[in-house]
Amino acid sequence: MDESINLVLFSGTDDKLQAAAVLTAGAAALGKPVNVFLQYWALDAFRAERIENDHGLAPEAGAEGRGHVDALRIAGQASWAETLRQAKELGGVDIQACSLSMDLLGIEQEDLDPLVDGVEGVTAFYLNAGEGQLIFI
């Protein structure tokens, strides 16, 4: 199973990043190459000094959703950043920052968490994605 899985992360809330981390780790466990492309608010959440912060939830979560997410965390669910670290340990996971979003947010590569492997443009992302599936979150 060598076809790649390609995720474009746009949203920077903890629930959407958690969903993305689960999809990444699952694909990595199956031995698939995974390319993750960080744009806009998702990229902002990967700043080294903020990655462990509370990034809020998507608006549809509401107060009840907040309660469910908190309960799972208290029960010991790994954070999205920790889930991604474990996925990277399995190998085959490459996380790249979108160069346009870096400019937009005024971020330098040294500002980013070591989870991020590098910076690239959308053309390089598509080239690496090849014929693999693409998921936008």
Added chain:
Amino acid sequence: MEMLEIATRVDARGLSCPMPIVRTAQAAKPMTSGTLLEVLATDPGSVKDFAAWCRSTGNDLVDQASDGAVYRFVIRRK
């Protein structure tokens, strides 16, 4: 029936998806072909996930059981 000698054990009880599979994939990596891996999990999704993971990766799910709360999987390394 021959005795099954477990070479590696993964305790994934209490872990939510996808961690039982992630821990299993990590543990299986250095194992020698033909040796056995035992996994304990409480995630109800793990029944379908372990079947799918074994089918995709070519590892052999040789035994599975549940007491209703804990699922036990025995996998022979490809």
